[in-house]
Amino acid sequence: MPAGLFGDKYHQLPRSLSREASSAGVFTVIRQDEGRCRLPWLRRSGRKVETAERLAKFLALIAVVSWRIFFVTMSARAKPDAAPDSVLTFAEITALDQIDASRTRPRLQRPTLAAYLLQIAMLGGYLARKHDPPPGNMVVWRGITRLHDIAFGIPIGSSRRCG
Structure with missing residues (x-):
């Protein structure tokens, strides 16, 4: 998933994708800068997800589990x-x-x-x-x-x- 795929710098994920996102509110916003994803709830949980490709793989795994x-x-x-x-x-x-x-x-x-x-x-x-x-x-x-x-x-x- 290339960094510019979302069109703009922000993309919203539904809250059902993560427990932390659902406790924070309806949506969690991903900010992409130079191909890196900034997710506060991932940073708190200790996950190392820096690129959009890693994020997509991580979310696919979490969805299956x-x-x-x-x-x-x-x-x-x-x-x-x-x-x-x-x-x-x-x-x-x-x-x-x-x-x-x-x-x-x-x-x-x-x-x-x-x-x-x-x-x-x-x-x-x-x-x-x-x-x-x-x-x-x-x-x-x-x-x-x-x-x-x-x-x-x-x-x-x-x-x-x-x-």
């Missing part, structure tokens, strides 16, 4: 009794099963999509009290991030090469 999180959350709400392998990967299901098996009282009574989503949300900080609303996208995002870290670490911890 946010779509998957939204899809997992809404699928569990629409069809709570569905099989978890319809939405989750084999590695995610295996990691959640191993986490649940290590507890003294397992929480996964029935292997449904809603039960697995609840476990993912609890990894993200959801308390699952009786009066709590269903888990939202942010808590599912934090839970999936933590689940991927755990799934990455399980094979490392299970292969005892030293000690």
Whole structure:
């Protein structure tokens, strides 16, 4: 995406593209100077996006990840009794099963999509009290991030090469 593609120096992004942009207001403005993008919310988050091409790649990646999180959350709400392998990967299901098996009282009574989503949300900080609303996208995002870290670490911890 060349720097002069926008026509003028400013371009507006819809607020749904980033959490920081939505908390700031309806639109976030990108200012382009000599092929560099100035995004205050990217600077605060520590992302190194300096050119419009890097910004386009970054936003494409974020769009795919946010779509998957939204899809997992809404699928569990629409069809709570569905099989978890319809939405989750084999590695995610295996990691959640191993986490649940290590507890003294397992929480996964029935292997449904809603039960697995609840476990993912609890990894993200959801308390699952009786009066709590269903888990939202942010808590599912934090839970999936933590689940991927755990799934990455399980094979490392299970292969005892030293000690």
